[in-house]
Amino acid sequence: MLKQLIAVISMSLQTVPQRLGASSVIVIGIAGVVAVLVSVLAMGAGFQHTLADSGRDDRVIILRGGSDAELNSNLTRTDIDTIGNAPGLAKDADGKALLSSELVTVVNVPKLDTGTDANVTMRGVGLKLAEVRPELKIVSGKMFRPAVRELIAGVGAAKLFRGLTVGSVLRLRNADWTVTGIFSSNGDVHESELMADVDTVGSSIERPGYSSAVGLLTSAAAFTAFKDSLTSDPQLKVDVQREREYYAKQSAGLTKTINVVGTTVAVIMAIGAMFGALNTMYSAVAARSLEIATLRAIGFGAFPVLFGVMIESLLLSLLGGVIGASLAWMFFNGHTVSTLGAAFAQVVFQLIVTDTLIITGIIWACIIGLLGGFFPALRAARLPVAEALRAG
Amino acid sequence: MKYFPLIWATLWRKKTRTLFTLLSIVIAFLLFGMLETVDYAFSHPSAGATGADKLITTNKYSITLPLPFADLQEIRSVPGVTDATWLTWLGAYYQESKNFVFALPIDTESYFNVHKDEFIVGDEQMKNYRSTRSGALVNVALMKKFGWKVGEKLPVHSTIWTQKNGSLDWTFDIVGTFDVKDSTQANAQAYTVLFHYDLFDEGRSFGKGTVGWIEERIDNPANAAAIAGKIDALFANSSNETKTQPANDFAMTFIKQIGDIGFVLRAILGAVFFTLLFLTGNTMMQSVRERIPELAVLKTLGFTDGKVLALVIAESLLLCLFAAVIGLGLSYATLPIIGQALQGVQLDPVALIPGLGAAVLLALIVGFPPALRAMRLNIVDALSGLH
Amino acid sequence: MGPSGSGKTTLLNLIGGLDTPTSGEITVAGQRLDKLSSGGLSRWRANHIGFVFQFYNLMPMLTAQRNVELPLLLTNLSSEKRKANAVAALTLVGIADRAKHKPSELSGGQAQRVAIARALVADPMLLVCDEPTGDLDRKSADEVLHLLQILNREHGKSIIMVTHDPKAAEFASRQLHMDKGSLLEAGAALV
Numbered sequence: 001m002l003k004q005l006i007a008v009i010s011m012s013l014q015t016v017p018q019r020l021g022a023s024s025v026i027v028i029g030i031a032g033v034v035a036v037l038v039s040v041l042a043m044g045a046g047f048q049h050t051l052a053d054s055g056r057d058d059r060v061i062i063l064r065g066g067s068d069a070e071l072n073s074n075l076t077r078t079d080i081d082t083i084g085n086a087p088g089l090a091k092d093a094d095g096k097a098l099l100s101s102e103l104v105t106v107v108n109v110p111k112l113d114t115g116t117d118a119n120v121t122m123r124g125v126g127l128k129l130a131e132v133r134p135e136l137k138i139v140s141g142k143m144f145r146p147a148v149r150e151l152i153a154g155v156g157a158a159k160l161f162r163g164l165t166v167g168s169v170l171r172l173r174n175a176d177w178t179v180t181g182i183f184s185s186n187g188d189v190h191e192s193e194l195m196a197d198v199d200t201v202g203s204s205i206e207r208p209g210y211s212s213a214v215g216l217l218t219s220a221a222a223f224t225a226f227k228d229s230l231t232s233d234p235q236l237k238v239d240v241q242r243e244r245e246y247y248a249k250q251s252a253g254l255t256k257t258i259n260v261v262g263t264t265v266a267v268i269m270a271i272g273a274m275f276g277a278l279n280t281m282y283s284a285v286a287a288r289s290l291e292i293a294t295l296r297a298i299g300f301g302a303f304p305v306l307f308g309v310m311i312e313s314l315l316l317s318l319l320g321g322v323i324g325a326s327l328a329w330m331f332f333n334g335h336t337v338s339t340l341g342a343a344f345a346q347v348v349f350q351l352i353v354t355d356t357l358i359i360t361g362i363i364w365a366c367i368i369g370l371l372g373g374f375f376p377a378l379r380a381a382r383l384p385v386a387e388a389l390r391a392g
Numbered sequence: 393m394k395y396f397p398l399i400w401a402t403l404w405r406k407k408t409r410t411l412f413t414l415l416s417i418v419i420a421f422l423l424f425g426m427l428e429t430v431d432y433a434f435s436h437p438s439a440g441a442t443g444a445d446k447l448i449t450t451n452k453y454s455i456t457l458p459l460p461f462a463d464l465q466e467i468r469s470v471p472g473v474t475d476a477t478w479l480t481w482l483g484a485y486y487q488e489s490k491n492f493v494f495a496l497p498i499d500t501e502s503y504f505n506v507h508k509d510e511f512i513v514g515d516e517q518m519k520n521y522r523s524t525r526s527g528a529l530v531n532v533a534l535m536k537k538f539g540w541k542v543g544e545k546l547p548v549h550s551t552i553w554t555q556k557n558g559s560l561d562w563t564f565d566i567v568g569t570f571d572v573k574d575s576t577q578a579n580a581q582a583y584t585v586l587f588h589y590d591l592f593d594e595g596r597s598f599g600k601g602t603v604g605w606i607e608e609r610i611d612n613p614a615n616a617a618a619i620a621g622k623i624d625a626l627f628a629n630s631s632n633e634t635k636t637q638p639a640n641d642f643a644m645t646f647i648k649q650i651g652d653i654g655f656v657l658r659a660i661l662g663a664v665f666f667t668l669l670f671l672t673g674n675t676m677m678q679s680v681r682e683r684i685p686e687l688a689v690l691k692t693l694g695f696t697d698g699k700v701l702a703l704v705i706a707e708s709l710l711l712c713l714f715a716a717v718i719g720l721g722l723s724y725a726t727l728p729i730i731g732q733a734l735q736g737v738q739l740d741p742v743a744l745i746p747g748l749g750a751a752v753l754l755a756l757i758v759g760f761p762p763a764l765r766a767m768r769l770n771i772v773d774a775l776s777g778l779h
Numbered sequence: 780m781g782p783s784g785s786g787k788t789t790l791l792n793l794i795g796g797l798d799t800p801t802s803g804e805i806t807v808a809g810q811r812l813d814k815l816s817s818g819g820l821s822r823w824r825a826n827h828i829g830f831v832f833q834f835y836n837l838m839p840m841l842t843a844q845r846n847v848e849l850p851l852l853l854t855n856l857s858s859e860k861r862k863a864n865a866v867a868a869l870t871l872v873g874i875a876d877r878a879k880h881k882p883s884e885l886s887g888g889q890a891q892r893v894a895i896a897r898a899l900v901a902d903p904m905l906l907v908c909d910e911p912t913g914d915l916d917r918k919s920a921d922e923v924l925h926l927l928q929i930l931n932r933e934h935g936k937s938i939i940m941v942t943h944d945p946k947a948a949e950f951a952s953r954q955l956h957m958d959k960g961s962l963l964e965a966g967a968a969l970v
Binding site for chain 2: 792795797798817818821822824825826830832836838839840841845849850852853858861897901
């Protein structure tokens with residue numbers, strides 16, 4: 001059986017050069033499908049990484065009860081003090097809770113490519129920023145000073161907007177702010193933001209209070225005790241979430257949309273590619289009916305013939321899949337895109353062509369190839385031998 | 393014309409091959425239609441026929457930031473503004489977060505003034521609405537969608553505004569329904585529930601004295617830009633700078649922020665077109681190659697070289713246009729589903745027309761090389777190649 | 780007639796305007812074929828010549844009737860006239876009852892009759908036949924030769940035929956032999 005199979009396959013492969021045009025139909029058709037699928041899903045994966053993978057399990061974000069986003073939330077100074085005293089928060093050398101009271105607002109900055117204004121998230125942060133967000137690193141310039149109109153910009157924002165370079169001055173809401181540094185933060189959503197001292201931001205936009213508090217717990221397990229102590233307090237109406245879950249919720253909608261659209265488009269294309277594959281394999285079988293009949297006459301079984309055809313289809317599809325995935329990787333891996341995030345401000349993210357995506361693309365290619373090769377293979381196996389010999 | 397039976401019969405010479413090629417083209421144009429329609433909708437957002445005489449004023453920095461109610465007085469005094477109304481985003485849903493509801497608190501007088509002649513409401517129902525503080529007028533499509541009835545209570549959940557008692561739930565009494573006159577606005581208003589701004593403002597626990605955005609009606613659309621400029625000048629250098637735009641433009645700037653959707657869509661379409669080109673081109677080439685002897689016979693009958701070229705091109709056109717029409721027709725059928733998913737974006741079938749152009753282009757690119765081959769064949773060689 | 784490679788088919792192709800001479804002149808029925816352009820030759824063929832081939836060369840995807848109508852597509856005749864003429868040609872060759880059949884459904888002899896009908900339908904002055912009986916059994920071959928004879932004697936059609944079939948030679952009013960590219964009966968002009 002195996003020997004026969006190998007013989008059939010090598011015969012098929014030897015004839016491929018003669019049938020280059022038709023064979024490349026499968027390769028190119030499937031390469032197209034896989035390239036589109038992987039590229040679009042890479043957008044979803046990139047967005048997911050930036051948002052949902054933001055955050056640590058031992059970091060919490062506290063919002064006013066009932067608000068679903070920082071922008072809609074409102075906490076007073078008293079609230080912050082109560083939160084700061086809850087059990088479970090890590091403390092610094094002086095015994096102060098690692099809690100950053102934050103104020104989120106939106107400002108307009110012109111985009112680098114079009115020059116038109118777009119929204120950027122501006123986040124006022126508390127003094128404990130460095131300890132609460134240890135992954136935040138200044139990559140050029142230096143940190144802003146409190147009580148002055150200085151800010152640092154995330155690397156993502158710096159790529160997208162004009163004037164975000166160390167030392168430049170931005171006019172935000174009728175006040176001049178100096179950019180003192182650029183920061184990175186593990187590729188998460190904060191890289192699309194501007195950060196400054198929370199009280200300075202508050203007085204600048206004439207808004208009392210804060211929008212949220214972000215704190216570092218002593219450990220991920222301390223979450224439950226921390227949350228319970230706050231939610232059971234009758235004076236306080238807050239929602240306590242692990243930071244990771246909060247961001248996952250924020251990104252859920254868009255990620256789902258991207259994945260649904262991408263998959264739908266790819267499915268439709270795959271159906272089209274399958275018809276192309278069917279065409280190619282049917283004509284491949286027809287062109288070789290004499291050879292196949294001869295093999296059968298000699299004594300080759302039907303199954304080796306069937307498998308032989310399917311494997312030829314599979315190999316061509318595999319090639320197409322690899323080409324498609326490579327194209328997607330070459331053109332789009334690391335490509336920066338920006339879109340509207342949850343606060344109606346721009347979020348910068350990179351397309352990521354993950355290994356999983358490449359494997360997914362190749363699996364799709366193989367499935368299309370198998371489906372496209374099956375019926376022609378069946379016909380080849382069932383070929384009436386005598387008739388084919390006579391016709392040849 | 394008279395050559396049709398010949399061309400049609402030639403196409404179906406190898407039934408399965410033609411069928412599969414046809415189906416591939418149909419699928420490609422189904423996709424083309426769907427993507428083109430979405431791309432067109434995002435690059436041509438319409439505010440309806442009445443959009444030209446309306447402006448929208450928002451906080452300059454973000455539509456999520458409020459404006460002081462006092463601004464209205466000043467705006468009304470700007471020459472050219474015939475009336476102004478105020479609104480706030482409730483951010484509400486019905487029962488589950490996926491059931492988005494555009495619950496809009498309105499000031500009855502000014503709202504229906506600014507949106508004169510846009511809504512169709514029964515007189516009796518309008519009377520009940522005015523006299524019921526907790527009353528609500530619901531879009532007929534929305535009524536149907538959830539099976540609500542006039543006289544029922546309608547509870548919605550706001551994601552932003554808490555009442556004084558801390559609850560995020562707001563309940564109205566459905567006193568009537570409305571329909572929109574302009575069918576191009578049907579989608580945009582399909583989720584709308586109108587209720588009284590007083591109920592909202594008195595009930596909310598914060599933000600009193602602020603509004604979400606302001607809509608103005610102006611006397612002459614030609615002056616839109618000038619009037620908008622005058623309105624913004626009123627608040628420049630204040631702590632609540634405004635941005636006023638014609639209603640049409642407002643939709644556009646918002647959509648532009650979603651990113652270059654057009655680029656993504658066009659890249660996908662490009663990939664689809666290219667692979668289709670290859671697939672169909674290969675089939676045509678193969679088919680003509682097989683038919684060289686037959687084409688030679690046509691020449692013996694007296695068909696000129698030019699006629700033979702034309703026959704092959706005609707065959708290509710017939711195949712591609714036939715399949716494209718089917719594909720585009722199918723995509724037309726999917727428009728309601730896409731419209732649903734995009735919640736309020738108006739899809740215009742006129743976007744499908746370029747699809748026919750693409751089909752012709754495809755047919756010509758794919759048909760020319762084999763047509764040339766057919767035209768140039770040498771009769772004697774081709775005939776002897778037969779056997 | 781003549782042995783293989785004697786140039787019979789080449790001569791036939793030249794007479795029928797399917798091929799052009801590399802040098803020299805060729806005149807058929809007063810028309811200088813070597814002076815005609817490719818388009819001119821096509822038109823001349825359409826108007827004056829009907830071809831019958833050894834392997835019939837019918838379009839496999841068309842019915843017999845539509846096959847016969849093919850040359851008429853080049854004329855200005857209406858659809859009804861084309862149909863009528865095709866049926867008339869099929870009747871003439873005695874195969875009108877198979878008008879709606881595809882070539883795959885016809886026997887060799889029947890297919891060749893359809894081919895002859897196609898060659899006749901535009902009323903050409905000359906029928907050019909290249910081994911018309913080469914692929915037929917004896918019975919069918921004789922039927923076809925009889926038909927050709929009737930067309931010649933009763934309907935006045937000029938027929939020039941290349942053949943290996945000795946029986947065919949008996950049906951002809953004149954026989955010419957070729958060898959190595961030259962006519963053996965030197966000095967005889969073709970009419």
